[in-house]
Amino acid sequence: MFAYTVKKPLARPWAVSPGTRVKKTPCLISLFWVWPWLSSCVFFSGINSEEVISLHLQPAWESEAVFENPSSVVFDPVARILIVANVNALPLQKKGKGYLSKVALNGSVLHRQWLTGLNAPTGMAVQGDTLYVADMTDLAVIDLTSGRMQKYPAQDARFLKDVAIDSQGRVYVSDMDTDTLYIFAEDQLTVWLRDKDLASPTALFVEGNTLYVGSGGRRRGGCATEATGSLLKVDLKSREIRAVGAGSLGMSIDGAQGLATGAFLVTDALQGSLIHLSGEGKIMETISLAPGAADLAVLPEDWELVVVPMMQDNVLKAFTLPLP
Secondary structure, three states, rough: OOOOOOOOOOOOOOOOOOOOOOOOOOOOOOOOHHHHOOOOOOOOOOOOHHHHOOOOEEEEEEEOOOHHHHHHHEEEOOOEEEEEEEEOOOOOOOOOOEEEEEEOOOOEEEEEEEEEEOOOOOEEEEOOOOEEEEEEEEEEEEEEOOEEEEEEEEEEEEEEEEEEOOOOOOOOEEOOOOOOEEEEEOOOOEEEEEEEOOOOEEEEEEEEOOOEEEEEEEOOOOEEEEEEEEEEEEEEOOOOOEEEOOOOOOOOOOOOEOOOOOOOEEEEEEOEEEEOOOOOOOEEEEEOOOOOOEOOEEEOOOOEEEEEEEEOOOOEEEEEEEOO
């Protein structure tokens, strides 16, 4: 692993005041969440120190340790705040202890338990005034203005992990335990793609006509990985699955996002890393954080703030990303 070098901080508007919303017309657990058990298993590392080229990420802030197993963070562009999913139950159980927090862009907590009644909320996506949350075997659909929540079950799901929305408003949800991608339409979750090559699909995001999928890696005997995780791309029309680059990355991806440069940032919860990949899938830089680096958010356009929830340390860590 490679530590980053702290350089002079960039000027960024992180201290903005959050605005008022404007109304517009499993294996039931992830690989990190069984870390004490999996620590004796075999994982293969593909990180090469000769490949490291700095992205010049700058530490921006670290929140107070007030969260409870924060698994994911998403940016609400209307209210200009962050929303954090708190699992608050390890091992995972359907006891309704999970909740969502609201956090300002400077890391200060606005409302720690803004919305309760979830089981084990993980990946999230925002579209307009609607927040979609993967919650074990359900997709929670939340009105961000009123806070009203409706849950929709996914048939045969074991552990829903992330959510992504394409330009047509179609909502995709991954089930990492059944190698399945669901699509949400007309208040129903149906199977869109089920394929072993998805290899424990964890992270999702859409760019153009491509659904990118972060793979946790195939498991053999519930323990050692059969093939290490990789970043995949699925054509939204043909549903063809292809690897970004050579495929195996020697890691278990938990979160993944694209950058304006065409490159990618991914997190590896087991190794506790934030990893910069080139557009061709080559590992360019690895920043050592701590075990439990989970599903990150990259704020769009000129914000360029990278926020990583740390499930074990119960904090958010933020970095500035120099603009291209």
